[in-house]
Structures are given as C-alpha cells and as structure tokens.
Amino acid sequence: MCNDRIVSRWAMLGSILIVLFVASVSAVHAQEKSADSKVSKQNPPRGLTSYMGRRVALPMSYHGIPWLNRPERVDEEKPIEMLEQLRLQNGMTICDMGSGDGYYTFKMASLVAPKGRVIAVDIQPEMLQALSKRMQEVKVENIDTVLGELWDPKLEASSLDVVLMVDVYHEFSHPVQMLAAIRKALKPDGVIALVEFRAEDPTVPIKPEHKMTKAQAIKEYRANGFKLVREYDKLPQQHLMFFGRDEEWQPKD
Numbered sequence: 209m210c211n212d213r214i215v216s217r218w219a220m221l222g223s224i225l226i227v228l229f230v231a232s233v234s235a236v237h238a239q240e241k242s243a244d245s246k247v248s249k250q251n252p253p254r255g256l257t258s259y260m261g262r263r264v265a266l267p268m269s270y271h272g273i274p275w276l277n278r279p280e281r282v283d284e285e286k287p288i289e290m291l292e293q294l295r296l297q298n299g300m301t302i303c304d305m306g307s308g309d310g311y312y313t314f315k316m317a318s319l320v321a322p323k324g325r326v327i328a329v330d331i332q333p334e335m336l337q338a339l340s341k342r343m344q345e346v347k348v349e350n351i352d353t354v355l356g357e358l359w360d361p362k363l364e365a366s367s368l369d370v371v372l373m374v375d376v377y378h379e380f381s382h383p384v385q386m387l388a389a390i391r392k393a394l395k396p397d398g399v400i401a402l403v404e405f406r407a408e409d410p411t412v413p414i415k416p417e418h419k420m421t422k423a424q425a426i427k428e429y430r431a432n433g434f435k436l437v438r439e440y441d442k443l444p445q446q447h448l449m450f451f452g453r454d455e456e457w458q459p460k461d
C-alpha cells in the first residue's frame with residue numbers, strides 16, 4: 209500500500225515535469241516565431257537605386273492621380289489599341305500591377321466580364337482607396353484590390369492569365385523579388401504585358417529614369433526567368449512587350 213503511494217507520487221511528479229517541459233519548449237518556439245516575424249518586418253530585402261545599369265525611378269505619388277487621368281492620355285497611349293493586343297477574354301484572371309487609381313483596371317474589368325476578374329495591386333493605399341471609390345460609383349464588382357509590399361505583390365500562385373504593367377516596372381525598387389513573385393503567380397501559359405515609354409526616342413517627353421529601352425527590358429526579364437514571346441511596336445510613345453515564363457531558366461544562387 210505504502211509502496212503504491214510512493215509509486216503514484218513519483219508518477220504524478222513525472223507527469224508534472226513532462227507538462228512543464230512541453231510548456232517551456234512551446235514558449236521558446238512561440239518566442240522564436242515572433243522574433244522571426246519581427247526580423248522579416250524590420251529587415252525587408254534591400255531596395256535598389258539601380259538595376260543592371262538602369263537607374264530605378266521613385267514611385268509616382270498618389271498626388272499624381274489627376275495626371276494619370278489626363279484626357280491627352282487617349283492620344284498618347286491609345287488605350288483601346290493597347291488592350292486589344294492583350295487578347296483578353298471573358299473568364300480570364302488579370303492583374304493590373306501598379307494599378308494606380310485604375311485607369312486600365314476598369315477598361316480590363318469590362319473586357320473579362322462577366323466571369324473574369326481583375327486584381328489591382330498597388331503599394332499606395334490612397335491609390336486603392338480612389339479605385340475602390342470609383343468601383344462603388346460605377347458599380348463594377350469584378351475587381352479585387354490588393355495592397356502589395358515593395359517586394360511582394362501578395363498574389364496567389366498559378367492564378368493569372370495576364371499581368372499588365374503600364375509605366376510601373378521601372379519604379380520597382382525590388383525588381384528581382386517582384387519578378388519572382390509574378391513568375392510564380394502566372395499560369396504556365398500566362399504572360400506579362402510590359403508597357404514602358406521608349407528610351408530610344410528622345411522626343412518622348414518623359415524623364416529618362418521613367419523610360420526604358422527594349423534591350424534593357426529584355427536583359428532584365430531574361431535574367432529573371434522570362435522570354436520575349438511577342439511584341440507590338442505601333443503605340444505612339446511606348447513599347448508593348450509580352451514576356452512568358454522561360455521554363456528552361458535556372459535561378460543563379
């Protein structure tokens with residue numbers, strides 16, 4: 209009887225020790241986890257001021273919304289002709305990367321309706337707020353807004369048919385991380401439609417760091433796992449280049 213008691217006391221003590229041990233291990237894990245998330249929030253990947261010999265431009269502020277909606281844009285960019293080249297169809301999922309307040313988002317939303325959707329990604333909440341306000345005014349429902357990080361557009365893997373970037377890519381402070389994330393988010397036959405003002409043409413009235421040459425764009429996209437699949441050279445001031453995933457590409461360590 210007495211021996212039984214001693215044994216059960218030892219068993220109880222053992223169980224208490226096991227519970228304490230498990231609790232302390234979980235607490236250490238929880239601390240490590242929260243330290244990890246602090247590290248990634250406090251130390252995001254380093255942004256670049258130049259990339260592969262090109263000066264990176266600063267992002268255009270939301271104060272420039274009136275400029276994005278200037279009436280002359282129709283003649284300067286020929287938006288309808290540009291969007292025709294994207295071959296959009298009802299049911300597609302499209303991303304307007306760096307959407308601003310949605311100059312192209314709304315046009316694309318009607319081209320993929322009623323079954324398709326447009327994901328509008330921007331890093332400035334004010335741009336997305338302006339876009340959402342307009343969505344309510346014009347009662348368009350097939351647009352989702354996503355507030356991205358400079359290095360992460362927060363896109364779902366293998367989900368996109370087309371990613372349109374109009375006058376945006378040259379502003380990426382993290383071009384490598386952004387292109388890797390977009391590559392992952394494209395469906396196998398999905399494409400990036402890259403629109404940049406022509407740097408080869410000195411008569412295009414845009415600051416040099418907001419323009420790109422075709423050769424520079426191809427160099428940067430090749431280095432990040434893309435190949436040029438087609439292009440359209442008839443826009444008044446901009447290049448329109450289509451890049452697809454290069455499945456033979458191997459990332460360098």
Ligand SMILES: C[S@@+](CC[C@H](N)C(=O)[O-])C[C@H]1O[C@@H](n2cnc3c(N)ncnc32)[C@H](O)[C@@H]1O
Binds near residue numbers: 307
């Ligand atoms: C010149 S505006 C063009 C807006 C729109 N594409 C248009 O044509 O009206 C460039 C936009 O890209 C956004 N941008 C810059 N870097 C970005 C990034 N890493 N991810 C998402 N958007 C970004 C800026 O906040 C800005 O709204």
